[in-house]
Amino acid sequence: MSVSAQIPVLPRLHLAFVTRDVMQQLRSGVQTCESRLTRRQPLAWSTRPGDALLFKSGPGGALALVRRVDRFEVGPSERLDIDELTELYSRYTDGPLVDLDYWESKRESRFAVFMFLEPVQQLYIPAEQLPTTRTAWVVGYQPSDEVRQVLLETLF
Numbered sequence: 444m445s446v447s448a449q450i451p452v453l454p455r456l457h458l459a460f461v462t463r464d465v466m467q468q469l470r471s472g473v474q475t476c477e478s479r480l481t482r483r484q485p486l487a488w489s490t491r492p493g494d495a496l497l498f499k500s501g502p503g504g505a506l507a508l509v510r511r512v513d514r515f516e517v518g519p520s521e522r523l524d525i526d527e528l529t530e531l532y533s534r535y536t537d538g539p540l541v542d543l544d545y546w547e548s549k550r551e552s553r554f555a556v557f558m559f560l561e562p563v564q565q566l567y568i569p570a571e572q573l574p575t576t577r578t579a580w581v582v583g584y585q586p587s588d589e590v591r592q593v594l595l596e597t598l599f
Contacts, residue, residue: 451599453591454495454508457487458573458581466500468538469507469563476535477558479580480523480549486580487556488514496558497568497584497594504568506597507560515555523552532557566597 468474477496479485490512498505517523525546533541572590586594
């Protein structure tokens with residue numbers, strides 16, 4: 444009888460491009476929830492607990508598993524109650540200093556998705572090993588073998 448080693452499998456992976464400020468907040472643990480508020484249903488809408496988010500900004504990266512997802516949607520002629528969402532979620536997305544300009548800029552949003560994260564882990568993946576895209580979110584990202592190896596080493 445032979446015993447075979449279990450090969451780790453990556454969870455469903457999303458690639459999320461973020462600003463350097465957001466990356467710093469994620470890495471420091473200040474931001475524990477990634478949010479996407481938009482007029483149209485965001486690509487992040489399909490995110491579910493257990494998925495992994497690979498955050499990319501410039502030369503740095505971070506990886507986190509999604510623990511919980513909250514979604515909000517209103518009809519075509521309605522807008523989300525941004526004041527209520529700010530009250531409920533800003534402490535997770537902004538930390539102790541609420542970014543009122545960000546929330547104000549989302550007043551016309553009809554969709555919101557909030558992804559609560561397991562502790563974020565720092566990693567480094569050279570920018571040239573990630574796809575170039577016009578979107579800030581890639582659903583079901585399929586990494587190269589080199590990137591996959593870095594992700595597996597970070598998760599397991």
